[in-house]
Amino acid sequence: MADDPAPLSLLGPFHGEKPPAPAWFEAALALAPERSRIPVQGAEIELLTWGEVGKPGLLFLHGNGAHADWWSFIAPFFAQDWRVAAISWSGMGGSDWRPAYSAELFAAEIFAAVEAAQLEAGGVKPILVGHSFGGFPTLYCGAEHADRLRGIVMVDSSIQPPEKRWRGPPPRPDAANRVYPTLEAALARFRLAPPQGCENLYIADYIARGSLKQVEGGWTWKFDPAIWQRFSMPDLGLLLPRIACPAALMWGERSALMHAETLDYMIGEMPDAVLRAPIPDADHHVMVDQPLAFVAGLRGLLAGWGSDWA
Numbered sequence: 001m002a003d004d005p006a007p008l009s010l011l012g013p014f015h016g017e018k019p020p021a022p023a024w025f026e027a028a029l030a031l032a033p034e035r036s037r038i039p040v041q042g043a044e045i046e047l048l049t050w051g052e053v054g055k056p057g058l059l060f061l062h063g064n065g066a067h068a069d070w071w072s073f074i075a076p077f078f079a080q081d082w083r084v085a086a087i088s089w090s091g092m093g094g095s096d097w098r099p100a101y102s103a104e105l106f107a108a109e110i111f112a113a114v115e116a117a118q119l120e121a122g123g124v125k126p127i128l129v130g131h132s133f134g135g136f137p138t139l140y141c142g143a144e145h146a147d148r149l150r151g152i153v154m155v156d157s158s159i160q161p162p163e164k165r166w167r168g169p170p171p172r173p174d175a176a177n178r179v180y181p182t183l184e185a186a187l188a189r190f191r192l193a194p195p196q197g198c199e200n201l202y203i204a205d206y207i208a209r210g211s212l213k214q215v216e217g218g219w220t221w222k223f224d225p226a227i228w229q230r231f232s233m234p235d236l237g238l239l240l241p242r243i244a245c246p247a248a249l250m251w252g253e254r255s256a257l258m259h260a261e262t263l264d265y266m267i268g269e270m271p272d273a274v275l276r277a278p279i280p281d282a283d284h285h286v287m288v289d290q291p292l293a294f295v296a297g298l299r300g301l302l303a304g305w306g307s308d309w310a
Helices: 023-030 103-116 132-144 183-188 201-210 236-242 260-269 291-305
Strands: 034-040 043-050 057-061 083-087 127-131 151-155 212-215 218-221 247-252 275-279
Touching: 023 201, 034 103, 043 103, 057 103, 057 132, 083 103, 103 132, 127 132, 127 291, 132 151, 132 236, 151 291, 183 201, 183 212, 183 218, 201 212, 236 260, 247 260, 247 291, 275 291
Parallel strands: 057 083, 057 127, 127 151, 151 247, 247 275
Antiparallel strands: 034 043, 043 083, 212 218
16 A cells, blocks of 8 residues: 655745735734743743733633644734633643643643733633643633632533543653754644644644744754653543533534534533534634634623623
8 A cells, every 4th residue: 555645734835934814813913912931830831911900811721732822813802801811731832841741730730820810800710711632621620620710611622432532642752853954844844633724824824833942953843742641631521520610612513523422422421501612614723713703602602601600
């Protein structure tokens, strides 16, 4: 059998140049966040904030291998009415790597960000919005720390039925990120995972540039390649029925991770009150595929919850 062809490069045709972007995207990025780093149990965590202290708190949490700037073109749409923050998990983005990772540590990073960003200064508890892997610590907090939250939103966070659940990666003691000689070469290797196309290449370019750092010999990815060999997470399926705060599940209707069987399982395990919000014409990376529809859907969901949840 012939080898499969290499996946099509999203950004290679641009040869390191930025794709053209629409006005709304440039305007959102112009509302730049304040950037800081906060210490959390031995690691410094990258923190981005928008909006006025004293307004209700909203914390965005990114997916596996991503970084806080995946939200930099989304968060400004909420900054007029919310005090908004985003973090890079330890081992990802501009945050430090750890010798080991766990749900408890990621929960500590969440609540350290809540405190540092003053998301509770307005007198109400914060809402967490977690995409993909980011929805797993979000779910953990919605079960184990529900008393500290106003609500949670899981965005295309796939939890499979027990018989189909991922059992973890094979050991990779020599895991290391490849170093590319130029920024152009590194950008050409950027992929979305799971594999999918991307119509909004200006977004792919923006998040790809934020995923890279310059090192001796060229450019490499920021994330810790060995994170999954050193990560401890409880059985997420057991957490679904234990959600104890207002909650919602959003997903891309074309997502390769949210098949009907998966949705049936998750919805069947979660409390009946959990809201459901599919985003049309979107794959797994909802905020990349349909950013404005995602903003509109999340705005409507948050407005529907109202201000009564304290």
